[in-house]
Amino acid sequence: MIAETVCSAVSAAGLGIAVITAYRKRFLAATRIAAYSLVPVGLVMTGVVEWLADTAFSPTAWAGFGLLGLSWVMFVTTRAVERRRGGTRKERKAARAAARQEDAVAPAASAPSLGQGPRRETRPAPASRGGDDDFSDIEAILKKHGI
CATH class of the missing domain: 4.10.860 (DNA Excision Repair, Uvrb; Chain A)
Known part of the structure; x- marks a missing residue:
């Protein structure tokens, strides 16, 4: 009323x-x-x-709202875990199968022959400068700002 x-x-x-x-x-x-x-x-x-x-x-109604809230939290938590893992179980299984297919289809040229060990990808080492050169840039910036 x-x-x-x-x-x-x-x-x-x-x-x-x-x-x-x-x-x-x-x-x-x-x-x-x-x-x-x-x-x-x-x-x-x-x-x-x-x-x-x-x-x-109504206490029954409040208990129902509590259960609805709990179920919502459970849904949100499971979605967050799925996103963190990289998808659902079905999606992860499909990704593993695709990776296996790519490994099986890999060209024979990249496979090592009997007399050779596994090939390693070599990267050129970065050119290192002397110890004085490393700090010259920093010194120039500090001088520019009057420090």
Whole structure:
């Protein structure tokens, strides 16, 4: 009963604000305010407010909301773990199968012959500068900033 009264008062106040806004020749804003202020009365008339009031004081309903929240947390956690692992089990299995196919199709030229050991990919070593050269760039930056 009190919820219906509060909703009616809120709607009446909103409609009053809408009238004042329309008087100031802001008709679009006044229409929007009137639309928002009619929502509480509509909720009362459809019975949603009564249902919410009954639900708010029902321990069974709160237990149900708790279970819904728990299930949501479980869904979110499992999705996060799947993303971290790289997809679902089916996707990981398909990726392993694709990797095996690529290994089987690898050209015979890259395979080592009987007399050779496994080939190693060699990278050129980066050219190292002397110890004085390493700090010359830093010294130039510090001098530029007056340090």
